[in-house]
Amino acid sequence: METADVESFIKCELDGQSITIRPINIQDMTLESDFIDHLSPETKHYRFFGAIHNVSEKTLKTFCDVDGKRTMAFIATELVNAKEIEIGVCRYVVTSKPDVYELALTIADKWQHKGLGKLLMNQLISYAKSHGIKWLYSVELADNALMHNLCKELGMQAKIDPDDVHQIIYSLAF
Template sequence: MADYPAELVRKRYLFDGSPVTIRPIRAEDKPLEQEFVQHLSADSRYKRFMSTLKELPPGKLKYLTEIDYVRHLALVAIIQRDGQDVEIGVARYVAGPSGDECEFAIAIDDEWQGSGVAGILMLELIDAARARGMRKMEAFILAANNNMIKFAHQLSFALHRDPDDPGMFHAVRSL
Protein backbone atom coordinates (compact mmCIF):
# COMPACT_ATOMS: atom_id res chain seq x y z
CA MET A 1 0.00 0.00 0.00
CA ALA A 2 1.35 3.40 -1.02
CA ASP A 3 1.62 6.26 1.45
CA TYR A 4 -1.37 8.58 1.76
CA PRO A 5 -1.13 11.00 -1.19
CA ALA A 6 -1.47 14.27 0.70
CA GLU A 7 -0.57 16.14 -2.50
CA LEU A 8 -4.07 15.32 -3.78
CA VAL A 9 -5.82 17.27 -0.98
CA ARG A 10 -7.42 20.36 -2.51
CA LYS A 11 -9.79 23.11 -1.44
CA ARG A 12 -12.28 23.95 -4.16
CA TYR A 13 -15.46 26.00 -4.45
CA LEU A 14 -18.85 24.90 -5.69
CA PHE A 15 -20.99 26.95 -8.09
CA ASP A 16 -22.58 28.81 -5.17
CA GLY A 17 -19.18 29.63 -3.64
CA SER A 18 -19.40 27.00 -0.88
CA PRO A 19 -15.98 25.57 0.05
CA VAL A 20 -15.37 21.85 -0.37
CA THR A 21 -12.31 19.77 0.42
CA ILE A 22 -11.36 17.13 -2.13
CA ARG A 23 -9.10 14.44 -0.70
CA PRO A 24 -8.26 10.75 -1.02
CA ILE A 25 -10.38 8.49 1.12
CA ARG A 26 -8.76 6.91 4.19
CA ALA A 27 -9.39 3.61 5.97
CA GLU A 28 -10.72 5.55 8.97
CA ASP A 29 -13.41 7.08 6.74
CA LYS A 30 -15.56 3.93 7.00
CA PRO A 31 -18.28 5.65 9.12
CA LEU A 32 -18.26 8.68 6.80
CA GLU A 33 -18.60 6.47 3.69
CA GLN A 34 -21.35 4.35 5.25
CA GLU A 35 -23.32 7.45 6.26
CA PHE A 36 -22.88 8.88 2.75
CA VAL A 37 -24.27 5.74 1.10
CA GLN A 38 -27.16 5.50 3.58
CA HIS A 39 -28.06 9.14 2.86
CA LEU A 40 -28.29 8.59 -0.91
CA SER A 41 -31.78 8.13 -2.33
CA ALA A 42 -32.73 4.60 -3.37
CA ASP A 43 -32.49 5.75 -7.00
CA SER A 44 -28.98 7.18 -6.55
CA ARG A 45 -27.81 4.03 -4.75
CA TYR A 46 -29.19 1.89 -7.55
CA LYS A 47 -27.55 4.01 -10.27
CA ARG A 48 -24.19 3.83 -8.47
CA PHE A 49 -24.14 0.21 -7.25
CA MET A 50 -26.67 -1.30 -9.70
CA SER A 51 -28.35 -2.97 -6.76
CA THR A 52 -30.90 -2.05 -4.11
CA LEU A 53 -28.57 -2.06 -1.10
CA LYS A 54 -29.43 0.27 1.78
CA GLU A 55 -25.98 0.21 3.35
CA LEU A 56 -22.60 -1.21 2.54
CA PRO A 57 -21.82 -4.68 3.89
CA PRO A 58 -18.58 -4.78 5.94
CA GLY A 59 -16.51 -6.37 3.14
CA LYS A 60 -17.64 -3.82 0.55
CA LEU A 61 -17.04 -0.95 3.00
CA LYS A 62 -13.51 -2.21 3.60
CA TYR A 63 -12.91 -2.56 -0.16
CA LEU A 64 -14.07 1.02 -0.77
CA THR A 65 -11.98 2.61 2.00
CA GLU A 66 -8.81 0.51 2.30
CA ILE A 67 -7.19 1.32 -1.03
CA ASP A 68 -3.65 1.44 -2.40
CA TYR A 69 -3.91 4.96 -3.96
CA VAL A 70 -2.32 3.77 -7.23
CA ARG A 71 -4.36 0.91 -8.70
CA HIS A 72 -7.40 1.93 -6.66
CA LEU A 73 -7.96 5.60 -5.85
CA ALA A 74 -11.05 7.25 -4.39
CA LEU A 75 -11.46 10.98 -3.91
CA VAL A 76 -14.13 12.26 -1.54
CA ALA A 77 -15.73 15.69 -1.40
CA ILE A 78 -16.10 16.89 2.18
CA ILE A 79 -17.98 19.87 3.58
CA GLN A 80 -18.21 21.06 7.16
CA ARG A 81 -21.66 20.94 8.79
CA ASP A 82 -21.97 21.85 12.46
CA GLY A 83 -18.23 21.32 12.89
CA GLN A 84 -18.37 17.78 11.44
CA ASP A 85 -17.04 16.37 8.18
CA VAL A 86 -19.85 15.38 5.82
CA GLU A 87 -19.13 13.47 2.61
CA ILE A 88 -21.16 14.85 -0.29
CA GLY A 89 -19.57 12.91 -3.14
CA VAL A 90 -17.02 10.31 -4.11
CA ALA A 91 -15.29 9.43 -7.38
CA ARG A 92 -12.99 6.46 -7.78
CA TYR A 93 -11.12 4.44 -10.30
CA VAL A 94 -9.91 0.87 -10.15
CA ALA A 95 -7.18 -0.26 -12.57
CA GLY A 96 -7.73 -3.20 -14.85
CA PRO A 97 -5.36 -6.17 -15.26
CA SER A 98 -3.07 -4.30 -17.68
CA GLY A 99 -2.44 -1.59 -15.09
CA ASP A 100 -2.78 1.27 -17.58
CA GLU A 101 -6.55 1.41 -17.92
CA CYS A 102 -9.17 1.92 -15.25
CA GLU A 103 -12.88 1.92 -14.60
CA PHE A 104 -14.42 4.85 -12.78
CA ALA A 105 -17.52 5.32 -10.67
CA ILE A 106 -18.99 8.42 -9.08
CA ALA A 107 -21.79 9.16 -6.63
CA ILE A 108 -23.04 12.53 -5.45
CA ASP A 109 -25.41 13.10 -2.53
CA ASP A 110 -28.82 13.98 -3.96
CA GLU A 111 -28.86 17.34 -2.18
CA TRP A 112 -25.58 18.32 -3.90
CA GLN A 113 -26.33 17.17 -7.45
CA GLY A 114 -25.99 20.13 -9.80
CA SER A 115 -23.64 21.96 -7.40
CA GLY A 116 -20.50 21.43 -9.48
CA VAL A 117 -18.99 18.86 -7.13
CA ALA A 118 -19.20 16.03 -9.70
CA GLY A 119 -17.15 17.95 -12.23
CA ILE A 120 -14.56 18.92 -9.62
CA LEU A 121 -14.21 15.31 -8.44
CA MET A 122 -13.95 13.86 -11.94
CA LEU A 123 -11.39 16.37 -13.20
CA GLU A 124 -9.22 15.71 -10.13
CA LEU A 125 -9.68 11.94 -10.57
CA ILE A 126 -8.74 12.08 -14.27
CA ASP A 127 -5.58 14.07 -13.45
CA ALA A 128 -4.63 11.64 -10.67
CA ALA A 129 -5.24 8.61 -12.92
CA ARG A 130 -3.09 10.10 -15.67
CA ALA A 131 -0.31 10.87 -13.15
CA ARG A 132 -0.43 7.22 -12.01
CA GLY A 133 0.12 5.90 -15.52
CA MET A 134 -3.45 5.27 -16.63
CA ARG A 135 -3.94 5.77 -20.35
CA LYS A 136 -7.65 4.98 -20.63
CA MET A 137 -10.65 5.44 -18.35
CA GLU A 138 -14.02 3.78 -18.82
CA ALA A 139 -17.36 3.19 -17.13
CA PHE A 140 -20.51 1.18 -17.61
CA ILE A 141 -23.60 3.35 -17.20
CA LEU A 142 -27.23 2.32 -16.97
CA ALA A 143 -29.02 3.46 -20.14
CA ALA A 144 -31.73 4.98 -17.93
CA ASN A 145 -29.17 7.17 -16.14
CA ASN A 146 -29.58 10.18 -18.44
CA ASN A 147 -27.75 12.61 -16.16
CA MET A 148 -24.67 10.38 -16.02
CA ILE A 149 -24.69 9.83 -19.77
CA LYS A 150 -24.84 13.61 -20.33
CA PHE A 151 -22.10 14.16 -17.71
CA ALA A 152 -19.78 11.57 -19.31
CA HIS A 153 -20.34 13.21 -22.70
CA GLN A 154 -19.46 16.64 -21.22
CA LEU A 155 -16.20 15.12 -19.94
CA SER A 156 -15.33 13.94 -23.49
CA PHE A 157 -16.08 10.26 -22.95
CA ALA A 158 -17.14 8.41 -26.10
CA LEU A 159 -20.43 6.63 -25.42
CA HIS A 160 -21.68 3.46 -27.07
CA ARG A 161 -24.46 1.04 -26.21
CA ASP A 162 -23.04 -2.15 -24.78
CA PRO A 163 -23.64 -4.77 -27.52
CA ASP A 164 -24.01 -7.49 -24.88
CA ASP A 165 -26.46 -5.50 -22.75
CA PRO A 166 -28.65 -2.86 -24.44
CA GLY A 167 -29.57 -1.53 -20.98
CA MET A 168 -26.00 -0.27 -20.53
CA PHE A 169 -23.76 2.33 -22.12
CA HIS A 170 -19.98 1.95 -22.26
CA ALA A 171 -18.13 5.25 -21.78
CA VAL A 172 -14.44 5.44 -22.77
CA ARG A 173 -11.88 8.24 -22.72
CA SER A 174 -8.16 8.29 -23.48
CA LEU A 175 -6.10 10.00 -20.83
Protein backbone atom coordinates in the same frame (compact mmCIF):
# COMPACT_ATOMS: atom_id res chain seq x y z
CA MET B 1 -1.77 4.16 0.22
CA GLU B 2 1.25 5.97 -1.08
CA THR B 3 1.71 9.48 0.23
CA ALA B 4 -0.80 11.66 -1.57
CA ASP B 5 0.46 14.63 -3.49
CA VAL B 6 -0.24 17.99 -1.90
CA GLU B 7 -2.22 18.92 -5.01
CA SER B 8 -4.51 15.95 -4.28
CA PHE B 9 -6.16 18.10 -1.60
CA ILE B 10 -8.43 20.87 -2.86
CA LYS B 11 -10.38 23.38 -0.83
CA CYS B 12 -12.90 25.39 -2.82
CA GLU B 13 -16.26 27.10 -2.80
CA LEU B 14 -19.16 25.44 -4.55
CA ASP B 15 -22.71 26.71 -4.45
CA GLY B 16 -21.64 29.19 -1.76
CA GLN B 17 -20.27 26.50 0.55
CA SER B 18 -16.71 25.54 1.40
CA ILE B 19 -15.85 21.98 0.38
CA THR B 20 -12.75 19.81 0.46
CA ILE B 21 -11.76 17.21 -2.11
CA ARG B 22 -9.21 14.72 -0.80
CA PRO B 23 -8.09 11.12 -1.12
CA ILE B 24 -10.22 8.65 0.80
CA ASN B 25 -8.53 6.57 3.49
CA ILE B 26 -9.31 3.56 5.67
CA GLN B 27 -10.39 5.83 8.55
CA ASP B 28 -13.27 7.04 6.33
CA MET B 29 -15.31 3.82 6.56
CA THR B 30 -17.97 5.40 8.80
CA LEU B 31 -18.05 8.52 6.64
CA GLU B 32 -18.54 6.35 3.51
CA SER B 33 -21.20 4.22 5.21
CA ASP B 34 -23.17 7.31 6.29
CA PHE B 35 -22.84 8.74 2.76
CA ILE B 36 -24.28 5.60 1.16
CA ASP B 37 -27.02 5.30 3.80
CA HIS B 38 -28.27 8.81 3.01
CA LEU B 39 -28.42 8.41 -0.79
CA SER B 40 -31.90 8.33 -2.31
CA PRO B 41 -33.15 5.01 -3.71
CA GLU B 42 -32.71 6.43 -7.24
CA THR B 43 -29.09 7.44 -6.63
CA LYS B 44 -28.34 4.04 -5.04
CA HIS B 45 -29.97 2.39 -8.07
CA TYR B 46 -27.70 4.26 -10.49
CA ARG B 47 -24.58 3.62 -8.38
CA PHE B 48 -25.15 -0.04 -7.52
CA PHE B 49 -27.51 -1.03 -10.37
CA GLY B 50 -30.13 -2.15 -7.90
CA ALA B 51 -31.70 -1.60 -4.53
CA ILE B 52 -29.38 -1.83 -1.55
CA HIS B 53 -29.94 -0.99 2.07
CA ASN B 54 -26.59 -1.53 3.72
CA VAL B 55 -23.07 -2.06 2.48
CA SER B 56 -21.04 -4.73 4.23
CA GLU B 57 -17.99 -3.84 6.28
CA LYS B 58 -15.87 -5.82 3.81
CA THR B 59 -17.16 -3.70 0.92
CA LEU B 60 -16.63 -0.49 2.90
CA LYS B 61 -13.05 -1.54 3.58
CA THR B 62 -12.55 -2.18 -0.15
CA PHE B 63 -13.99 1.26 -0.94
CA CYS B 64 -11.80 3.07 1.61
CA ASP B 65 -8.51 1.13 1.57
CA VAL B 66 -6.95 2.48 -1.62
CA ASP B 67 -3.31 2.09 -2.57
CA GLY B 68 -2.95 5.05 -4.95
CA LYS B 69 -1.87 2.81 -7.82
CA ARG B 70 -4.28 -0.06 -8.50
CA THR B 71 -7.09 1.74 -6.69
CA MET B 72 -7.74 5.41 -6.00
CA ALA B 73 -10.67 7.41 -4.71
CA PHE B 74 -11.33 11.04 -3.91
CA ILE B 75 -14.12 12.21 -1.67
CA ALA B 76 -15.72 15.61 -1.41
CA THR B 77 -16.70 16.72 2.07
CA GLU B 78 -18.31 19.66 3.78
CA LEU B 79 -18.30 20.67 7.44
CA VAL B 80 -21.74 20.65 9.06
CA ASN B 81 -21.79 21.68 12.72
CA ALA B 82 -18.02 21.03 12.88
CA LYS B 83 -18.54 17.46 11.56
CA GLU B 84 -17.09 16.27 8.24
CA ILE B 85 -19.85 14.97 5.93
CA GLU B 86 -19.13 13.15 2.66
CA ILE B 87 -21.02 14.67 -0.27
CA GLY B 88 -19.45 12.84 -3.20
CA VAL B 89 -16.94 10.19 -4.21
CA CYS B 90 -15.12 9.28 -7.42
CA ARG B 91 -12.93 6.19 -7.68
CA TYR B 92 -11.14 3.85 -10.02
CA VAL B 93 -9.95 0.28 -9.74
CA VAL B 94 -7.68 -1.69 -12.04
CA THR B 95 -9.32 -4.42 -14.11
CA SER B 96 -7.91 -7.71 -15.34
CA LYS B 97 -6.47 -5.84 -18.34
CA PRO B 98 -3.27 -3.86 -17.78
CA ASP B 99 -3.71 -0.08 -17.99
CA VAL B 100 -7.52 -0.38 -17.97
CA TYR B 101 -9.30 1.04 -14.93
CA GLU B 102 -13.00 1.13 -14.15
CA LEU B 103 -14.30 4.28 -12.54
CA ALA B 104 -17.40 5.19 -10.57
CA LEU B 105 -18.88 8.46 -9.37
CA THR B 106 -21.58 9.12 -6.80
CA ILE B 107 -22.86 12.49 -5.67
CA ALA B 108 -25.17 13.12 -2.70
CA ASP B 109 -28.63 14.04 -3.92
CA LYS B 110 -28.61 17.61 -2.60
CA TRP B 111 -25.25 18.25 -4.34
CA GLN B 112 -26.29 17.03 -7.79
CA HIS B 113 -26.52 19.63 -10.61
CA LYS B 114 -23.93 21.89 -8.92
CA GLY B 115 -20.69 20.88 -10.67
CA LEU B 116 -19.36 18.59 -7.93
CA GLY B 117 -19.26 15.54 -10.21
CA LYS B 118 -17.11 17.40 -12.71
CA LEU B 119 -14.73 18.59 -9.97
CA LEU B 120 -14.31 15.05 -8.64
CA MET B 121 -13.92 13.50 -12.09
CA ASN B 122 -11.33 16.10 -13.10
CA GLN B 123 -9.36 15.37 -9.92
CA LEU B 124 -9.46 11.63 -10.55
CA ILE B 125 -8.58 12.00 -14.24
CA SER B 126 -5.65 14.29 -13.42
CA TYR B 127 -4.40 11.84 -10.80
CA ALA B 128 -4.77 8.92 -13.24
CA LYS B 129 -2.82 10.73 -15.97
CA SER B 130 -0.02 11.66 -13.57
CA HIS B 131 0.26 8.01 -12.51
CA GLY B 132 0.57 6.57 -16.02
CA ILE B 133 -2.94 5.25 -16.46
CA LYS B 134 -3.89 5.03 -20.13
CA TRP B 135 -7.60 4.24 -20.11
CA LEU B 136 -10.57 4.81 -17.80
CA TYR B 137 -14.07 3.53 -18.38
CA SER B 138 -17.41 3.45 -16.62
CA VAL B 139 -20.47 1.28 -17.13
CA GLU B 140 -23.69 3.19 -16.49
CA LEU B 141 -27.38 2.54 -16.88
CA ALA B 142 -28.57 3.91 -20.23
CA ASP B 143 -31.24 6.11 -18.60
CA ASN B 144 -28.74 7.88 -16.31
CA ALA B 145 -28.98 11.30 -17.96
CA LEU B 146 -26.75 13.02 -15.39
CA MET B 147 -23.82 10.70 -16.11
CA HIS B 148 -24.45 10.89 -19.83
CA ASN B 149 -24.22 14.69 -19.77
CA LEU B 150 -21.15 14.71 -17.53
CA CYS B 151 -19.28 12.10 -19.58
CA LYS B 152 -20.08 14.01 -22.78
CA GLU B 153 -18.82 17.23 -21.17
CA LEU B 154 -15.59 15.46 -20.16
CA GLY B 155 -15.03 14.24 -23.73
CA MET B 156 -15.63 10.57 -22.96
CA GLN B 157 -16.66 8.21 -25.75
CA ALA B 158 -19.98 6.38 -25.35
CA LYS B 159 -21.12 3.06 -26.74
CA ILE B 160 -23.93 0.67 -25.91
CA ASP B 161 -22.73 -2.28 -23.85
CA PRO B 162 -22.72 -5.24 -26.28
CA ASP B 163 -23.74 -7.53 -23.40
CA ASP B 164 -26.62 -5.39 -22.12
CA VAL B 165 -28.49 -2.77 -24.16
CA HIS B 166 -29.65 -1.14 -20.92
CA GLN B 167 -26.08 -0.06 -20.18
CA ILE B 168 -23.65 2.38 -21.76
CA ILE B 169 -19.87 2.14 -21.56
CA TYR B 170 -18.12 5.52 -21.33
CA SER B 171 -14.38 5.56 -21.94
CA LEU B 172 -11.52 8.02 -21.89
CA ALA B 173 -8.10 7.24 -23.34
CA PHE B 174 -5.00 9.33 -22.64
